[in-house]
Amino acid sequence: MLIVKALHISLVVAWFAGLFYLPRIFVNLAMVPDDSPAERERLLLMAGKLFKFMTPLGLLAVLLGLWLWLGFGFRGGWLHAKTALVALLLGYNWHCGRVLKSFQANRNTRSHVWFRIYNELPVLVLFTVVFLVVLKPF
Ligand code: HEM
Numbered sequence: 001m002l003i004v005k006a007l008h009i010s011l012v013v014a015w016f017a018g019l020f021y022l023p024r025i026f027v028n029l030a031m032v033p034d035d036s037p038a039e040r041e042r043l044l045l046m047a048g049k050l051f052k053f054m055t056p057l058g059l060l061a062v063l064l065g066l067w068l069w070l071g072f073g074f075r076g077g078w079l080h081a082k083t084a085l086v087a088l089l090l091g092y093n094w095h096c097g098r099v100l101k102s103f104q105a106n107r108n109t110r111s112h113v114w115f116r117i118y119n120e121l122p123v124l125v126l127f128t129v130v131f132l133v134v135l136k137p138f
Contacts, residue, residue, distance in 0.1 A: 001072045004064055011061035016126060018054025019089065022047060022096050023119035029103050030112040047100050058093050062086060077138040085125050085132075092121060 025047045032040045065086070069079055102108045131137075 008064040015058040015061050019122040022050050027112045027115040078132045078136045082132045
């Protein structure tokens with residue numbers, strides 16, 4: 001069980017590297033002036049590679065979490081609340097893919113300010129999930 005949990009936490013950390021950095025690239029993409037196609041292409045290349053890297057890591061982190069839950073008999077309200085928040089994170093990861101597509105098609109209409117706020121959501125979820133799983137308050 002400890003090996004599964006160690007892998008779970010490691011993959012969660014790797015996933016969050018992407019969940020934190022990809023929206024930051026969106027902030028920069030939303031600020032690129034129209035006369036800088038080279039900068040835009042460089043940021044799009046980084047964003048595309050990061051999205052392809054983080055998505056399977058997130059799915060593996062969740063699969064290992066489900067293995068911990070269903071394979072080792074964990075139970076409690078904290079786990080249901082945690083899983084609901086993780087579903088939100090998976091939705092966020094999916095939405096990042098849609099945002100990336102809108103930038104690739106040069107159809108983004110959102111401002112860099114919007115993306116700065118958007119960038120904070122994974123931070124809030126991370127703190128809440130970690131407190132839930134460590135303290136198990138209910
Ligand atoms: C559906 C997805 C997930 C499920 C079912 C799940 C389930 C679990 C379970 C059953 C444990 C063992 C708890 C214990 O040993 O006391 C665990 C540990 C942990 N999980 Fe998850 N997890 C999921 C996703 C995540 C995510 C996305 C994060 C981070 C935001 C996360 C962070 C942690 C941490 C930090 C631990 C170690 C807690 C400790 O050792 O006290 N998990 N998870």
